[in-house]
Amino acid sequence: MKKRPENSVCLDLMVDYLEQLMKEDTYAADIAKLTFSLTSCEKGMTLQIIGFNDKLNLLLTVIMDHINTFESRVSKEKFNAIKELTKKNYFNTFTKASKLVRDLRLSLLQDCYIGAQMRHSIIDSIDLEALTSFSKAFKSKLYIQGLVQGNISKSDALEVFKISSAISDNMTSIPKETCCMEIPKGEKRMRMKGVLPSDNNTFVTNYYQYGPGDLKMHALFELLCMVMDEPVFDILRTKEQLGYFVFSVLRNTQGVLGIEVTVNSQENKYKVDFVEERIEAFLKEFYNKEISDMDDLKFAEYLKTMIKKKKTADVTLEEEMNRNWKEIISRDYLFERNKLQASLYENNQITLSDLKEIVKQMFLDVSTVKKLSVQVIGVDKKIEEESLDELSLLNKKHAIELQIPSQNNELFIQNLSYYKTTLIAYPVTHISK
Template sequence: MANLFTELFEDALNEYAYNAGLAGLSYSLTNTRVGFLLTVEGYHDKQPMFLRKILEELSEFNVDEKRFGIYKEKYMRGLRNFDNKEPYQHAIYYANHLMAELEWTITELLHSAADMTVDKLQEFIPRVLSNLSIEAFMYGNVTKKQSRELMNMTENILTKKCGTRELFASQCKRYREVQIPDGCYYLYQAENNVHRSNSVCIYYQCGLQDTLSSVLLKLFLNIIDEPCFDILRTKEQLGYTVYSCFREACGVQGLEIVIQSDKPSQYLNDRAEAFLYHMDNVIRDMSEEEYSHYVEALVNDILEKPKNIYEQDAEYWCEISSNTYNFDRDNIEVACLKTIKKDDLIKFYQEFIAIDAPYRHKLAIHVCSSLSEELKADELSANDTDLLPLPPKIPEPILVEDIAEFKRCTGLYPLPKPFIKIVKVAE
C-alpha cells in the first residue's frame, strides 16, 4: 500500500511538480521499510512555500480510481518481472531476505497487491498519517531558526489536517539482522527458469560495526578488490559479473562476493573459497611498503571530498537513517586506520574469513539455471591444473529449505549504539 500511495501521490502532483521544476524546485516521496522519506530540494527562499503545498496535498489526498488501476497493474507487473532479472540479482535478493529480520517476499507482495482496492488504500492513508515520529535533516543555506520554523509548520499541518500524534518510543520499530552462529555455513538454493547462467552470492558476516572492525574489513576489501577481478574474472574466466564488496545492514557488516557464470554454482563457490585462501598468503608475504600503499590508498578514498552538496547530504542522511549519528566517521576511521599494523589485518582474517576461523559466519546463495547443462564442480577443477588450490577441509553446509524456519531458529544482532545522543527539539 505504501508503494502505491507514493506512486499515486507523485502522479497527482505531477503538473505542479513540473512547474516547480521550472522554478528550480523538486521533491520526492518514497516509502522505506519503516515509513516514508520526503525530500525537498532547490532554492531555499521558495522551499517553505513548496513544502507547505506538498504537505497540504498529502494530508488531503484522495485516490483516483482510474489512476489506481493503472498503477496497481504497473506495480504488479514489476513484481512479476522479478523472474526475468539477472541471476546475480536473484542471489543478492535472497541473501538480503535471509539476513533481514522482516522482509516481505515477492510472492507475498503479489498476493497483497492483488487484494488491494481503492477503498482499502484510501483508508490506509489517514491511518498511517495519524501516528508519526518525524526525523528531519536540513542542509544548505538555512539557519537553525528557519529549520525550526519549517518543522513547526510541518507538525502544525499534520496535526490540524490529519490529527497526527507522536508515536511512543516503543512503537518506533527498528529492524535487526539475523545472526549466523559462530563457525556455521548455511546454503540456500534457488532455481532460475529464464536465464542459462548460474550465480552465487557469498556473504561472510563479520559482526557489529565498530570503528576498528569496520576499518579492518574495508582495508581487506581494498587489498582483494583488484586480485578478485584479475583472478576470478580474467584468469579463471568465470564470467563478466565478478566482484567483492562491503555489505552493511542494521549495523552489521560483512564481505560479499558475487559471481554470475555459465559454470555450476558449487564450482563458483569453490573458486571464491580458493581465492580467499590464496589471499591469506598474499597478505602474509606483502612487504611493509606494499601494505603502506594500500593503507594510504584507503585513507585517500575515505577522505575524498564530496563532489557536491547532494553527496554530502547523502552521507549525513545515511548516518541519520541508520541511527548511528557518527557525523565525523571519516576522520575517526582514518585516525584508526593509521594505527593498524599488518599483523592486525592477518588476525582479522584468521578470526573471520579463514576456512577454520572461529568467528566465521558464512551464507551462500546458489541460483541454479534449469536451462544449462549439468556439469560437476569437481570435474571442472580436475580439468584445469592451473587453478588456485582449494583450502583443506571445506566444511559441509547446513541446507536452508525453509526461510521462515531458518529465521525462527537463529538469533538477531543487537542494534548499534548511537555515536551521539539525539534529543527532541524543545518547543
C-alpha cells in the same frame, strides 16, 4: 507499521499514487528548477526536494497537502491502474537474478524483510479501502527525521520541519529497529531457480558474517575490502572469466558486519557449484598471495590510501547531504565518521596483524567461519523470449521454493521461514564509537 507485508504494499501503492497525483500539480516547480522525489523504503517514506531555497517551502507545502488529503484524492479507476503498475514493478524486480539473490539474503538476515516476491504475491488482495485505511493509520502516528542543508538560514530550516510535522498531531517515539540474525558457525546454502525460463544468469553471493561491529572493526573491514577489490576482479573475472559482474563488498546489516563476494555467471557456461568452489579457492589464494606475506611497507601503502580517501572532502553538496543522511537514517549520528576513521589509520590503531587475523577468522578457520551462500540459478537452455507467456508469469503467485540438490544436501536450507525461527537475533548495534 511496515512489519506486516500488507502494510509494505500499501505504502508502495500510496507513494506511487502520490507521485502520479503530484505530477499533475507540480508542473510550476519544474519551471522553477525544483526537483523532488518521493520513495518508499524499508523504514517508511522518504521525500527529497532539491532547488533554490526561496521556493522550497512552497513546493513542500503542496506535497504535504497532497499527503495530508490523500484519501479524498483517490479514485477506484486510478487506483486499479496504479496497482497494475506497482505489480509489474514488483515482477520486474524479483525476476532479475541480481535482485532476487539480494532479497533472499536479506529475507534470512533481517528479522523483518518484505521482498518484492512476497509483495507481488499479496498485492491482488489489496483494495482501495485497505489503502485509504492504511494511509490514515500511517499519518496518525509518525516518526519524522529530517535534514536541511545548503544556502538556507536556521529559521527557514526550522520552517521546513514545521511544515513537514504539521501532517500529524501525534508524533510517535522512536520505532522498533530491525535486527540482524546471527549465522551459525559453519556453512549454510540457499538455492533457488531464477523466475524467467529465458534467463541463464546465475548469481552466487557468499556472505561471511563477523558480528556486531564498532568504529575500529568497521575501519578494519573497509581496509580489507580495499585490499580485496583488485584481486577479486583480476582473478575471478579477468583470469577465470566467470562473468562480467564480479565484486566483493562490506555489508553493514543493522550494525552487524560481514563480507560479501558475488559472481554473476551464465549457467550454460559454468555450473553454480563450480562458481561457488572458485570463490572459495580465490579466498585461499587471496590469503596466501596477498595477505600472509604482506610486509609493513606494503601495509603502510594501503593505510596511506585509506587515509587519503577518508580525508577527501565532499565535492558536491549532494555528496555531503547523502553522507549526513546516511548517518541519520541509520541513527548512528556520527557525522565525523571519516575524520575519526582516518585518525585510527594514522595512529596505528589498525595493524597488519589485525588484517591477517581477520582474514583467517572470516574465510579460512573452520572453527570461526560463519558463511551463508545464496544462489539463484539460471537455465541451462534458454527458452526464446517470444515464446513466453509473460501475462501468465506476471499474474502467477511466485513463492520462495528452495532447491535441495542430491549431494551435500545437509548444507542446504530447505525452508527459509522455518530455518529463520532457529536463529538468534543480534541486538541492535549502532557503529558510533
